[in-house]
Amino acid sequence: MIIVLRQGSTKEQQILLKAALEEKYNVTVNTWTGVESTVLGLIGDTVHIDEDWISAQEIVEKVRRVQEPYKKANRKFHPDNTVITLPGGQKIGDGSLCIMAGPCSVENEEQINYVAERVKNAGAGFLRGGAFKPRTSPYSFQGLKAEGLDLLKGARKATGLPIVTEIMSAAHIEMFESVDIIQVGARNMQNFDLLKQLGKTDKPILLKRGLANTIEEWIMSAEYIMAGGNDNVILCERGIRTFETATRNTLDLSAVPIVKKLSHLPVIVDPSHATGKAGLVEQMALAAVASGADGLMIEVHNDPRHALSDGAQSLTPDQFDSLTKKVFALKAAYDGIMNGEII
Numbered sequence: 575m576i577i578v579l580r581q582g583s584t585k586e587q588q589i590l591l592k593a594a595l596e597e598k599y600n601v602t603v604n605t606w607t608g609v610e611s612t613v614l615g616l617i618g619d620t621v622h623i624d625e626d627w628i629s630a631q632e633i634v635e636k637v638r639r640v641q642e643p644y645k646k647a648n649r650k651f652h653p654d655n656t657v658i659t660l661p662g663g664q665k666i667g668d669g670s671l672c673i674m675a676g677p678c679s680v681e682n683e684e685q686i687n688y689v690a691e692r693v694k695n696a697g698a699g700f701l702r703g704g705a706f707k708p709r710t711s712p713y714s715f716q717g718l719k720a721e722g723l724d725l726l727k728g729a730r731k732a733t734g735l736p737i738v739t740e741i742m743s744a745a746h747i748e749m750f751e752s753v754d755i756i757q758v759g760a761r762n763m764q765n766f767d768l769l770k771q772l773g774k775t776d777k778p779i780l781l782k783r784g785l786a787n788t789i790e791e792w793i794m795s796a797e798y799i800m801a802g803g804n805d806n807v808i809l810c811e812r813g814i815r816t817f818e819t820a821t822r823n824t825l826d827l828s829a830v831p832i833v834k835k836l837s838h839l840p841v842i843v844d845p846s847h848a849t850g851k852a853g854l855v856e857q858m859a860l861a862a863v864a865s866g867a868d869g870l871m872i873e874v875h876n877d878p879r880h881a882l883s884d885g886a887q888s889l890t891p892d893q894f895d896s897l898t899k900k901v902f903a904l905k906a907a908y909d910g911i912m913n914g915e916i917i
């Protein structure tokens with residue numbers, strides 16, 4: 575349930591109403607203060623709430639029931655876009671295009687440092703590399719694990735790029751303490767215990783969409799993290815399973831505007847895992863920008879043909895240079911069109 579307050583209601587009145595609601599109905603009340611209005615979001619069992627009593631309060635403009643099962647992630651509870659700000663000042667969701675790039679797997683020091691330098695020079699704002707790899711086969715390379723994390727930290731030191739890497743188990747949360755953005759992969763999107771534990775941290779969490787999950791299930795997984803107290807969630811569309819076999823997955827780009835309407839969380843797109851083919855990545859990255867995405871995640875490898883994982887979808891650094899030039903140009907044109915400056 576959301577309560578929109580009248581313009582001009584004072585802080586004291588708001589605090590009194592919040593306290594009365596919490597006591598009377600045993601709900602949690604989130605306050606969102608915008609430029610034009612203040613919204614109270616009620617979380618908990620709201621079935622027995624007396625709407626007439628609330629409407630009768632002096633400072634209440636209107637009361638609305640929220641049908642969606644997600645609350646904290648719901649745009650109705652938080653009309654402004656969420657902007658994630660890292661301690662180093664980097665922002666995601668502020669209208670700029672954030673690019674996370676790097677190899678599927680961290681393989682060795684030379685490789686990660688070289689790729690980090692190249693993606694930085696091409697305009698990426700974040701270095702992404704896998705240290706713990708969720709592989710379909712137990713016989714495939716599983717990642718360098720703790721050593722991979724150390725190599726990522728070394729590359730961060732050398733380039734200044736914040737690091738993004740995937741966590742596979744709640745038991746590793748302490749080990750991820752100095753990771754800048756923790757990725758939850760598609761296969762763990764509904765690992766509810768992991769999501770709950772990440773909700774207790776204050777790290778930005780990059781939550782990939784599950785291989786066969788609906789948009790609502792995906793947002794509900796974000797809600798798990800937020801319900802624990804961590805509002806720093808970034809969603810990542812990475813393609814879903816369909817009957818199509820021409821691509822590794824089917825990139826569901828309509829999910830971007832849909833999620834941005836339903837939720838205030840930033841949404842980025844991963845065309846690498848979505849297509850599985852390096853030759854399709856650039857065009858799908860451009861399409862993602864035109865869909866309104868807040869950023870991209872792209873796999874880049876120094877030598878894709880010999881990559882230990884996902885070589886077929888990895889771009890060379892030169893290909894990535896060409897991609898970033900085009901996506902930044904398209905982003906500038908897209909912003910101009912959307913602001914009415916072009917046309």
Ligand code: PEP
Binds near residue numbers: 704708760782812847
């Ligand atoms: C990855 O990002 O390398 C990865 C395994 O992605 P996903 O979880 O989307 O399959």
Ligand code: MN
Binds near residue numbers: 678847
């Ligand atoms: Mn990969």
